[in-house]
Amino acid sequence: MPTTLSNVMSEFKIPSLSLEHANLFQNLRDRIAGNVTGPILEILLDGMSVMFVLSKEYRKNIEGFDAGYQIQDIDGGVSLGFTFKNGVMKVEKKGVSKPNINVIFKDTAAMRDFLFSENPDILDFVLNSKVTYVGNLNYLMKFAYMAKHLQLRILK
Numbered sequence: 001m002p003t004t005l006s007n008v009m010s011e012f013k014i015p016s017l018s019l020e021h022a023n024l025f026q027n028l029r030d031r032i033a034g035n036v037t038g039p040i041l042e043i044l045l046d047g048m049s050v051m052f053v054l055s056k057e058y059r060k061n062i063e064g065f066d067a068g069y070q071i072q073d074i075d076g077g078v079s080l081g082f083t084f085k086n087g088v089m090k091v092e093k094k095g096v097s098k099p100n101i102n103v104i105f106k107d108t109a110a111m112r113d114f115l116f117s118e119n120p121d122i123l124d125f126v127l128n129s130k131v132t133y134v135g136n137l138n139y140l141m142k143f144a145y146m147a148k149h150l151q152l153r154i155l156k
Contacts, residue, residue: 009048018119038121039078040108040111040112040115041071041078041080041111041115042080042091043128044115044147044150045089045091046147047084047087047150048147048150049089049091051148051150051153052088052089053080055104055153058149058150058153059087061142061145061146061149062084062087062088062089063087064087065084065142066083066084066085066086066099067083067084067099067139067142068081068082068083068097068098068099068100068101068103069081069082069083069099069100069101069102069103069143070095070096070098070099070102070103071102071104071105072102072103072104072105072109073104073105073106073107073110073111074104074105074106074107075107076110078105078108078109079095079101080092080093080094080095081093081094081095081096083096099135099136100136100139101131101133101134101135101136101140102134102135103131103132103133103140103143104111104131104132104133105130105131106129106130106131110125110130110131113125113130113132114130114144115144115147116147116151120144120148122137122140122141122144
């Protein structure tokens with residue numbers, strides 16, 4: 001049975017947080033559907049942070065995984081870093097000094113398509129210059145997997 005926010009909230013008996021988290025996940029759903037533009041990466045990372053706290057299954061994605069990411073669009077409108085260390089995700093608004101991977105998207109539309117496409121094809125995005133990266137491609141694939149995993153959990 002897929003974990004829904006209400007199932008998780010009732011399991012952990014945290015009703016005071018349910019409205020805030022429901023709004024966060026609704027905002028992410030709207031952005032995935034293309035109904036809203038704006039800070040999609042920030043909303044995604046907030047959703048991931050919440051899900052890491054609330055879901056033991058989702059948290060398994062970062063057990064024993066230490067990495068730093070820097071993600072931006074080519075125009076510089078989006079630039080955000082985040083790290084995974086000791087089972088904790090931390091967003092670094094000023095960036096990560098020595099990321100394992102630096103990902104640059106052609107634009108925010110390419111970022112949205114990459115993160116939330118039904119069947120993401122990383123190689124297609126790279127070959128068509130919608131995304132470039134410096135670092136190990138496996139880190140990009142891991143992030144894409146976690147974004148897709150979150151999408152599947154909150155949209156069901």
